[in-house]
Amino acid sequence: MPAIALVFTTLFGALIDLNKPGNYIHWGFIQMSYGNLIVIILMVVVFFAAILIPFKTHKSKEGDR
Amino acid sequence: MSADTHKKPKKFVQDRDAVAWKGRYERYDIVKEFLIALVVVAILVTGLAVVFGSPDDKPVTVRSWSTANPVDFAQTAITELDGTSGTAGYGPPYNENGTAQSIGFITPEHWLGVHHPIDTANDFVLAPLSTLPNDPEVQAAVAEYRAASSTQQAAWTAAYEKAVANATFTDGKLTVPAGDYGPVGTIVTALTSMARSGALDGALLASRQFYGTDYTKPLLFIADGQYLASLATKDHLAGDQWGMMNETGQWPGQAWLWLYTLWYQVPPANNSTNGDFQVFAIMIGLTILLALVPFIPGLRSIPRWTRVYRLIWRNHYRDVEGPGGGGTSGSPPQVEGSAPEPEPVSA
Numbered sequence: 001m002p003a004i005a006l007v008f009t010t011l012f013g014a015l016i017d018l019n020k021p022g023n024y025i026h027w028g029f030i031q032m033s034y035g036n037l038i039v040i041i042l043m044v045v046v047f048f049a050a051i052l053i054p055f056k057t058h059k060s061k062e063g064d065r
Numbered sequence: 066m067s068a069d070t071h072k073k074p075k076k077f078v079q080d081r082d083a084v085a086w087k088g089r090y091e092r093y094d095i096v097k098e099f100l101i102a103l104v105v106v107a108i109l110v111t112g113l114a115v116v117f118g119s120p121d122d123k124p125v126t127v128r129s130w131s132t133a134n135p136v137d138f139a140q141t142a143i144t145e146l147d148g149t150s151g152t153a154g155y156g157p158p159y160n161e162n163g164t165a166q167s168i169g170f171i172t173p174e175h176w177l178g179v180h181h182p183i184d185t186a187n188d189f190v191l192a193p194l195s196t197l198p199n200d201p202e203v204q205a206a207v208a209e210y211r212a213a214s215s216t217q218q219a220a221w222t223a224a225y226e227k228a229v230a231n232a233t234f235t236d237g238k239l240t241v242p243a244g245d246y247g248p249v250g251t252i253v254t255a256l257t258s259m260a261r262s263g264a265l266d267g268a269l270l271a272s273r274q275f276y277g278t279d280y281t282k283p284l285l286f287i288a289d290g291q292y293l294a295s296l297a298t299k300d301h302l303a304g305d306q307w308g309m310m311n312e313t314g315q316w317p318g319q320a321w322l323w324l325y326t327l328w329y330q331v332p333p334a335n336n337s338t339n340g341d342f343q344v345f346a347i348m349i350g351l352t353i354l355l356a357l358v359p360f361i362p363g364l365r366s367i368p369r370w371t372r373v374y375r376l377i378w379r380n381h382y383r384d385v386e387g388p389g390g391g392g393t394s395g396s397p398p399q400v401e402g403s404a405p406e407p408e409p410v411s412a
Contacts, residue, residue: 014118018315024301029330031307035317043320051376 080365120313127269127283130292131260135234138260139241141290142253143229145185147222150289152185159183159285166342173342181281189286190256193268203255206248213247221247229253304329324348 022033075082123129131138144150148162156163157174158181165174183189194207210218225246232241239257241250259265269286270277287293294303302308309326312318328347334340359365368374375382 015116016118018117019120019313020315021299022301022311022313022315031301033301033311033315033317035312035315036310036320039317039320051373054380 080362080369081359117316120316122313125287125293125296126263127260127266127287128263130287130290131257131265134290134292135239135257135261136229136232137290137292139232139239139253139257140226140229141286142190142256143222143226143249144289145189145286146191146249146252147219147226148186149226150185152183152189152285152289164338166339168339168342168346171342183282183285188282189269190252193259193265194252194255196268196271197255197259197264200255203251206251206255209248210252217247221245221249225249225253305335324351 018035022035025032025034025037127138141150145153148154152159154163157165157179158177160179160183165172167175191207191211194203197203210221213221224244225241228242228244228246232239234240239254241254244250256265259268266283269282270280297303297308298306300313301311302313304326307323307326307330309329310318310320310322325344325348328334328344329340334343334347337343354361354364
């Protein structure tokens, strides 16, 4: 492999290899990969964070209307 | 005097009508927010791509299929020739041999008709073989098959289909038990060799366009075999495995498509020949329901009942109601029983 390709592969190649057989969870007729489960949990976390994290307080000046 | 002068004031409905805002306004820079979101998302995407990479499975082609499982290819090829494959009996838009999906009298596939005609015997087998140069034995077999009566063709293909069930592939050669299948043996063996060389991929793609972008024929041919289905099942991509929201390997897939693929797991779509159309109809119905939420009494009141908006705008409600406020009705402040005077609203 040329040196430049080796450098780029090392720098930008995937650090975590997900190209392996997937793992799945079964709940009755529901079947879900761990990858999807993690993404869904993250989406729920972001949803609640968006609700619960307070807005930046606006200190408006007179005449802002 | 116009009729509008005596028009009765419209009754104010809190889940339908909005009260004109009379409080103060805040300056808000939406361009700044857009740019910040753009930069954050760009950093996230780049970072995740560096850390995780992306799925990069090699595409399944007729060549890769016939190389990995030549017996399955030969067994599929004979079903294309005798018209018993999934594609041959699919119906519209490819042919008239199958029943179009329907719900009652609604049959869109049938209404649109055969607009991508495919004759599997000719398009997948005989026509590609006719493009092979310098092979008089194969051309003679194709000519003999074309010249035979349909009864004779059916007898040959039935005999071959029975024999090829016990076929083997060793030392680069397809071996099929002997039988009275006329030129069909030569035809399928030649097609298998053509597929393994990659020439069949090109022949199936050949079109009048300069760039071949219509992969319908090779995809249908491949899907008629068992090879693609076995790969899909291995990766949990089959329809009964929530495949629409999965991805190859350990990558997360299209989780947001869960509602579409859910209907394929439960009756009636999971055991109906009209499953695709039923799922389509359910999703169209739900989409219309979602679009009409503001007009559906009860459904449009859910945000007020759940009171999530009070959590989001809790500072505002604390300001207007005081520390001990909050009420029990769940109604936003300023909502009265009659419509207020209209007032210009500015953003």
